[in-house]
Amino acid sequence: MAVKLYIGNLPRKLTRNELLEHFANFGHEILKLELGIDREGRFLGYCYITVGQHHIAEKIYDEYNNSQLLNKNIRIAETFHRCQHNVYRGQLITA
Secondary structure: OOEEEEEEOOOOOOOHHHHHHHOHHHHHHEEEEEEEEOOOOOEEEEEEEEEOOHHHHHHHHHHHOOOEEOOEEOEEEEOOOOOOOOOOOOEEEEO
């Protein structure tokens, strides 16, 4: 079953490619990457990553939670689906 992870406290100047490079160890396991952006298209400092299996999500959490990315400690948490998700002050862009 697919697992969706919230990745927060990301540097706002981070690009999609830099983010994928940071998670390169699990690049083949990432099914979907959704970036939080505002109405002007600026990155809001968080994203969602969907992976295919729960044990992969646990490995990503163990390896990357509180890791440094451009001098910021990133935070990872599993999301839980309750209803259709709308992002405050922006939209999710699926890449």
